[in-house]
Amino acid sequence: MRQPRRILILGASYGSLLGVRAAMAGHRVTLVCLPAEIEAIEREGARVRFPIKGRDGLLEVDSRELPGRVDAAAPDDVDPAEFDLVALAMQEPQYGGVRALLDRVAQARAPCLSIMNMPPLPYLKRLPGVEADSLRDCYADASVWDRFEPGRVTLCSPDPQAFRPPGESPNVLQVRLPTNFKAARFESDRDTELLRQLEADIEAARLHGIALPVKLKVHDSIFVPLAKWAMLIAGNYRCVTAGGVRSIRDAVHGDVDAARAVYRWVVQLCVALGANEADLVPFEKYAAAAESLASPSSAARALAAGAVRIERVDRLVQALAAQRGMRLAALDETVALIDARLQQNRATAATAATAAPA
Numbered sequence: 001m002r003q004p005r006r007i008l009i010l011g012a013s014y015g016s017l018l019g020v021r022a023a024m025a026g027h028r029v030t031l032v033c034l035p036a037e038i039e040a041i042e043r044e045g046a047r048v049r050f051p052i053k054g055r056d057g058l059l060e061v062d063s064r065e066l067p068g069r070v071d072a073a074a075p076d077d078v079d080p081a082e083f084d085l086v087a088l089a090m091q092e093p094q095y096g097g098v099r100a101l102l103d104r105v106a107q108a109r110a111p112c113l114s115i116m117n118m119p120p121l122p123y124l125k126r127l128p129g130v131e132a133d134s135l136r137d138c139y140a141d142a143s144v145w146d147r148f149e150p151g152r153v154t155l156c157s158p159d160p161q162a163f164r165p166p167g168e169s170p171n172v173l174q175v176r177l178p179t180n181f182k183a184a185r186f187e188s189d190r191d192t193e194l195l196r197q198l199e200a201d202i203e204a205a206r207l208h209g210i211a212l213p214v215k216l217k218v219h220d221s222i223f224v225p226l227a228k229w230a231m232l233i234a235g236n237y238r239c240v241t242a243g244g245v246r247s248i249r250d251a252v253h254g255d256v257d258a259a260r261a262v263y264r265w266v267v268q269l270c271v272a273l274g275a276n277e278a279d280l281v282p283f284e285k286y287a288a289a290a291e292s293l294a295s296p297s298s299a300a301r302a303l304a305a306g307a308v309r310i311e312r313v314d315r316l317v318q319a320l321a322a323q324r325g326m327r328l329a330a331l332d333e334t335v336a337l338i339d340a341r342l343q344q345n346r347a348t349a350a351t352a353a354t355a356a357p358a
Contacts, residue, residue: 002197004026004027004068005022005027005028005085005194005197006027006028006030006082006083006084006085007019007022007027007028007029007030007083007084007085007086007087008029008032008078008080008083008085008086008105008110009029009030009031009032009086009087009089010032010086010087010089010090010095010098010101011031011032011033011088011089011090011091011094012031012032012033012034012037012041012046012072012089012170012171013033013089013170013173014089014115014158014162014173015031015033015089015090016031016046016048016070016171016173017160017162017173017175017214018087018089018115018181018216019031019046019063019070019087020046020048020061020066020070021202021205021212021214021215021216022068022198022202023063023066023067023068023069023070024061024066024067024068024202024205024207024212025067025068025198025201025204025205026067026068026201026205027068027198028068028069028071029068029069029070029071030070030071030072030073030078030083031046031071032072032074032075032078032098032101033072033073033074034170035074036170037072037170037171038072038073038074040169040170040171041063041071041072041171042071042072044062044169044171045062045063045064045065046062046063046070046072046171046173047060047061047062047063047169047171047172047173048060048162048172048173048174048175049061049172049173049175050175050178050212050213050214051175051178051213052210052212052213053213058174059207059212061207061212066207075098075100075101076100076101079108080101080104080105080107080108080110081104081110083108083110084111084194085110085111085112085194085195085198086105086110086111086112086113087112087113087115088112088113088114088116088120089115089116090116091116091118091310091311092116092117092118092139092140092311092312093140093141093309093310093311095140095144096140096141096144099144102144102145102147103147106147106148106149109149109152110152111152111153111154111186111191112148112152112153112154113154113155113156114153114154114155114156115156115158115181116311117158117228117232117236117311117313118138118139118311118312118313119155119225119316120148120155121135121136121139121142122145122148122149122150122152122153123150123153123154123155125150126150126151126154126187126222127223127273127274129273129274129323130323131323134319134323135316135320137315137319138312138315138316138319139312140309150187151186151187152186152187152188152191154183154184154185154186154195155183155184155222155225156181156182156183156184156216157181157182157183157225157226157227157228158181158228159177159179159180159181159182159227159228159231160177160178160179160180160181160214161175161176161177161179161293162174162176162177163176163295175213175214176292176293177292177293178213178214179213179289180213180214180215180216180217181214181215181216181217182217182219182225182227183195183199183216183217183218183219183224183225184218184219184221184222184224185218185219185220185222192218195216195218196218198216199215199216199217199218202215202216203215219279221275221276221279223270223273223274223275223279226270226273226275226280227270227279227280227281229266229269229270229313229317230262230263230264230266230267230270230280230281230283230286231263231281232313232314232317233262233263233313233314233317233331233334234251234252234259234260234262234263234266234283234286235248235251235252235286235290235293235297236248236251236298236299236300237297237299237300237313237314237334237338238251238252238259238262238334239296239297239299239300240299240300240334240337240338240341241337242337244304245296245300245301245303246296246300247293247294247295247296248290248294248295248296248297249290249291249293251290252286252287253287253290253291256287258330259283259287260283260287261330262330262331263283263286264283265328267280267283268326269317269320269321269324269326272324272326273320273324299311299338303338303342303345306345306348306349307342307345308342308345308346308349310338310342312338314331314334314335314338315335317331318331318332318335
């Protein structure tokens with residue numbers, strides 16, 4: 001086996017999926033997370049449940065039984081310079097809370113692989129013709145990305161769907177849709193080779209002779225990860241309606257023609273940015289996968305729970321389209337609905353804060 005790599009992953013919820021797959025391949029992973037998550041992982045390991053084709057039920061992987069290792073740590077307790085790769089797996093609005101750690105990551109010049117829905121601003125600077133600075137308002141706090149070198153940041157389309165089962169310990173994650181992570185190369189061959197090593201090691205790894213799903217696929221095209229945008233805009237963000245929230249399945253199949261039109265428009269935008277349509281996911285394949293997504297998206301659930309900030313890929317796609325002279329009324333309606341719900345949530349939160357006893 002080749003030399004194990006040290007991988008730092010910011011975010012233990014979705015991040016534990018990539019972390020466990022890397023540890024299964026023999027690598028050493030540190031998850032940056034909250035105190036309750038650290039305690040649970042130290043006590044019981046990181047546990048990820050996978051559906052296996054041709055097998056009934058779920059296969060639970062316990063990180064303590066893997067050839068690699070999964071540790072957990074607080075943001076102030078890690079030195080990014082000690083790691084070969086940093087993976088960004090938190091929700092975009094959360095990065096303001098770990099600004100000092102992000103500054104250390106940038107200072108260490110560590111190669112960063114994002115598995116966020118919202119692409120880091122430095123990655124967008126790698127896309128030819130994109131006016132990245134005009135997109136800053138789409139981020140909760142764009143300044144957290146200012147110290148990063150674009151060439152050392154890449155994007156991985158977070159296609160696999162996973163969730164924390166209600167009532168379970170915070171070290172447990174369950175995979176709902178076991179598709180693959182699709183990463184764009186870094187600018188440098190050396191950093192890209194690191195990704196290709198990880199790709200090959202995950203591909204070769206077995207657990208009790210079983211090949212697990214959710215692999216890493218590395219692509220030369222920097223546009224391949226944009227494939228997730230059409231899914232998010234046609235499904236995830238359309239879970240938000242004037243009357244409340246709905247499941248991704250209902251957002252897509254409640255009016256499949258409307259969802260298809262939105263999806264294809266986003267694909268056209270990606271092609272206008274430079275993507276090859278053959279590298280993107282056909283709507284029919286996405287629609288078939290959406291049949292199993294019976295819950296609202298994380299963004300819709302957060303809004304319904306009163307969140308005052310969420311990832312705004314909807315606004316980002318709208319702004320990028322405007323740079324290309326493109327506009328879609330259905331997307332404008334989605335953006336307006338989410339803007340209004342966030343404004344309502346912020347007003348409610350402000351009222352509650354004012355009413356709270358001193």
